[in-house]
Amino acid sequence: MCGIVGVAAQRNILPILIEGLKRLEYRGYDSAGVALLQNIDNGNEPTKLAIQKAVGKVVGLVDKTIENPISGLTGISHTRWATHGKPTELNAHPHRSGPIALVHNGIIENHSALRDALKKKGYEFLSETDSEVMVHTIADFCSQGHDLKSAVQEALATFKGAYAIGVVSENEPHRVIGARQGSPLVMGIGIDENYIASDPLALRQVTDRFIYLQENELVEITPTSYHIYDSNGEEIQRDVVQLTEVQENLDKGEHRHYMIKEIFEQPSVIQNTLHGRISEDRILEESFGAEARDIFDKVEQIKIIACGTSFHAATVAKYWFEEWAGITCTVEIASEYRYRKVTTAPNTLFVTISQSGETADTLAALSKAKKLNYLASLAVCNVPNSSLVRESDIAFMTHAGTEIGVASTKAFTTQLVALQLLVIAIGRRYEITEEREAKLVKQLHSLPRLCEQLLALNNDILEMSHAFTEKHHTLFLGRGVHYPIALEGALKLKEISYIHAEAYPAGELKHGPLALIDSDMPVVAVAPNNELLEKLKSNLEEVQARGGKLFVFADKDAGFKDDGQTTVLNIPHCEESISPIIYTLPLQLLSYHVAVNKGTDVDQPRNLAKSVTVE
Ligand code: G6P
Numbered sequence: 001m002c003g004i005v006g007v008a009a010q011r012n013i014l015p016i017l018i019e020g021l022k023r024l025e026y027r028g029y030d031s032a033g034v035a036l037l038q039n040i041d042n043g044n045e046p047t048k049l050a051i052q053k054a055v056g057k058v059v060g061l062v063d064k065t066i067e068n069p070i071s072g073l074t075g076i077s078h079t080r081w082a083t084h085g086k087p088t089e090l091n092a093h094p095h096r097s098g099p100i101a102l103v104h105n106g107i108i109e110n111h112s113a114l115r116d117a118l119k120k121k122g123y124e125f126l127s128e129t130d131s132e133v134m135v136h137t138i139a140d141f142c143s144q145g146h147d148l149k150s151a152v153q154e155a156l157a158t159f160k161g162a163y164a165i166g167v168v169s170e171n172e173p174h175r176v177i178g179a180r181q182g183s184p185l186v187m188g189i190g191i192d193e194n195y196i197a198s199d200p201l202a203l204r205q206v207t208d209r210f211i212y213l214q215e216n217e218l219v220e221i222t223p224t225s226y227h228i229y230d231s232n233g234e235e236i237q238r239d240v241v242q243l244t245e246v247q248e249n250l251d252k253g254e255h256r257h258y259m260i261k262e263i264f265e266q267p268s269v270i271q272n273t274l275h276g277r278i279s280e281d282r283i284l285e286e287s288f289g290a291e292a293r294d295i296f297d298k299v300e301q302i303k304i305i306a307c308g309t310s311f312h313a314a315t316v317a318k319y320w321f322e323e324w325a326g327i328t329c330t331v332e333i334a335s336e337y338r339y340r341k342v343t344t345a346p347n348t349l350f351v352t353i354s355q356s357g358e359t360a361d362t363l364a365a366l367s368k369a370k371k372l373n374y375l376a377s378l379a380v381c382n383v384p385n386s387s388l389v390r391e392s393d394i395a396f397m398t399h400a401g402t403e404i405g406v407a408s409t410k411a412f413t414t415q416l417v418a419l420q421l422l423v424i425a426i427g428r429r430y431e432i433t434e435e436r437e438a439k440l441v442k443q444l445h446s447l448p449r450l451c452e453q454l455l456a457l458n459n460d461i462l463e464m465s466h467a468f469t470e471k472h473h474t475l476f477l478g479r480g481v482h483y484p485i486a487l488e489g490a491l492k493l494k495e496i497s498y499i500h501a502e503a504y505p506a507g508e509l510k511h512g513p514l515a516l517i518d519s520d521m522p523v524v525a526v527a528p529n530n531e532l533l534e535k536l537k538s539n540l541e542e543v544q545a546r547g548g549k550l551f552v553f554a555d556k557d558a559g560f561k562d563d564g565q566t567t568v569l570n571i572p573h574c575e576e577s578i579s580p581i582i583y584t585l586p587l588q589l590l591s592y593h594v595a596v597n598k599g600t601d602v603d604q605p606r607n608l609a610k611s612v613t614v615e
Contacts, residue, residue: 009193028609029079030087036072085128325427357386465593489587529555
């Protein structure tokens, strides 16, 4: 989704602004832009704003800056993911009003009313965006005699909605103002230069020292100073966080796409997620942190909230909590939960799951839950220091490493691993006996090796994928805990291949989807050898009887046979406790190959964003 970078320095900062945007590219965007305060003639002339924008990738913007070179010591840059108005140069950020330029992430809900009022005052609008009202509002306060900081403070009070912004002015050429409400913004500290960005990742090439701005805070940076203000305009101090993570190798290596690289990383990142959290036969509860034990002792129910792929992980965990531990667990999509009246049972643990830790709806759900009577909040998250991690009572990290592909793969399977540890930690206070725990842990130990075996099926899955390339619709079926795996398989396929894909619990087939079955509709089934296998087989016979083509990911002993109507991919036998994780991998590979066959933009599928920081 949209990305912001801002720099105040004493050297030409165009390369920092561009590199920052490149590092945020994976989040999804459709245009990019940069504004520099260009100091013409070594400062003998007044500073002028130079703005360049391009539709499409950052590389297009770079080409423009080569054709018409620009440089400067202060500036802001942006990648835009269209919400209000199409991806055009006019709608791309930065937006300008006289001497002022602004970049914005988020949505201004009262933009229509503000736009009408500003038009009456004579401001001319060039774009269809909600963001443009912000720059004119700030310019309007400046024209009334405010300096840039106080103009931004005054303007923010008039906006309803969510924002992270970066603002510069020709009249204050060494200053960048940043502010946030409902969208993330960090400040980076350098040597004789300071920065702002929507994600520290954008600035890791220039600093490892960050301040995470809290809600309704404003920051003013110059090359040699920074000041942070709360919503009352009072200056406040915030701790500097030094990021110590080892810099990951963020290129694709031998792989054609990030997605396939990340699929193949699963054995090692699953191992990383387990590392230090299990002994030979027990889970190590201390790995949940010092406060966890007291909280877990009191848990009577679980509520899990998430979006997208993380919601599918939540749904798997519901089966595990109820079947293994006998604990009531309800799951809900964050965007639904946040806007409805909810009831809370006593001693309910509120769990959020998020790869990024910045998903707007999940954060809003957490903020709502904190006002309700929950026992405590626990985040399962992949990004240390993300908003979700900072705002939850307990954070349990997945160690998937940075996930670049928009379609989540390794983040999902590591979420399942982390959730399984959580289920055991709480479940040992309920129906999970020591003996059962030892068995579950043994299976977890075997996971990385089994995942390797699954990945060795890549060529068979590539072959299978050709049957999907020309199709327009696909149905995924699963039963029990493998139903959410079917949901995740369908989501992967639609996200990156643009083939319409739906998932159903196989038992629901005759309540509707059976009407869709014909020889043109591939049906994918997840078929481990468990107690629901015979039920699933009957459902699949119903498909066959209607001429449907079946693609079955089946346990090697499940008794499926390849014939003209059925294609079987034999999956090595695995225990029920880890099979949702195991069966995910071939479905990821199937989607990947179908998308490559179709020639889509696998890592940055159209219209989608990696981190959805607006509603
Ligand atoms: C976006 C991403 C998905 C992700 C979802 C939730 O839609 O494209 O891959 O599952 O957001 O994101 P989160 O970071 O909260 O897991």
